[in-house]
Amino acid sequence: xxxxxxxxxxxxxxxxxxxxxxxxxxxxxxxxxxxxxxxxxxxxxxxxxxxxxxxxxxxxxxxxxxxxxxxxxxxxxxxxxxxxxxxxxxxxxxxxxxxxxxxxxxxxxxxxxxxxxxxxxxxxxxxxxxxxxxxxxxxxxxxxxxxxxxxxxxxxxxxxxxxxxxxxxxxxxxxxxxxxxxxxxxxxxxxxxxxxxxxxxxxxxxxxxxxxxxxxxxxxxxxxx
Numbered sequence: 001x002x003x004x005x006x007x008x009x010x011x012x013x014x015x016x017x018x019x020x021x022x023x024x025x026x027x028x029x030x031x032x033x034x035x036x037x038x039x040x041x042x043x044x045x046x047x048x049x050x051x052x053x054x055x056x057x058x059x060x061x062x063x064x065x066x067x068x069x070x071x072x073x074x075x076x077x078x079x080x081x082x083x084x085x086x087x088x089x090x091x092x093x094x095x096x097x098x099x100x101x102x103x104x105x106x107x108x109x110x111x112x113x114x115x116x117x118x119x120x121x122x123x124x125x126x127x128x129x130x131x132x133x134x135x136x137x138x139x140x141x142x143x144x145x146x147x148x149x150x151x152x153x154x155x156x157x158x159x160x161x162x163x164x165x166x167x168x169x170x171x172x173x174x175x176x177x178x179x180x181x182x183x184x185x186x187x188x189x190x191x192x193x194x195x196x197x198x199x200x201x202x203x204x205x206x207x208x209x210x211x212x213x214x215x216x217x218x219x220x221x222x223x224x225x
Contacts, residue, residue, distance in 0.1 A: 009075075
């Protein structure tokens with residue numbers, strides 16, 4: 001089975017996609033900060049995938065990468081809400097979040113280097129820059145291992161299922177039961193100000209973000225990137 005990395009920015013539907021993939025039978029880590037988490041998971045989403053997709057591609061050249069896009073008029077206020085709650089914990093010196101999470105947000109949003117990380121123009125620039133870099137990078141490689149979806153669009157769940165079909169115990173045409181109904185699509189999680197849907201969702205295929213294993217090092221040494 002190929003590794004699958006969900007490389008859309010936060011608030012583009014990473015939790016909804018992660019839950020859908022759990023239900024498809026994948027082992028999923030929504031964020032992964034240890035080497036063991038990456039080894040145990042079939043799918044990793046969110047941090048550090050959205051910032052470190054190039055390094056992940058070098059480590060897993062046969063992996064599949066899924067970029068999530070979202071309309072900017074919906075994404076910007078959602079991202080502003082998220083950052084307003086996270087900023088105090090993303091501070092390089094005093095923030096309580098994991099160093100890898102801090103690094104990913106700093107890399108894509110410059111949260112410790114700009115006066116107002118919640119500024120709408122700044123966030124639009126970050127989104128467009130990230131999207132452009134992702135597409136420029138993957139156009140050099142096998143397009144069969146990269147896809148882009150907007151999970152609010154009809155049939156996006158079916159498109160994802162078909163993209164991953166070779167990694168599933170699946171044969172034949174996709175049925176409605178395999179992917180809910182065509183009209184329903186992805187589960188809609190983390191609505192409004194909710195940011196904890198992943199923690200609240202119970203499933204045996206969930207992989208811990210900080211899974212412990214024989215190699216206790218962080219998955220990436222940022223100094224080597």
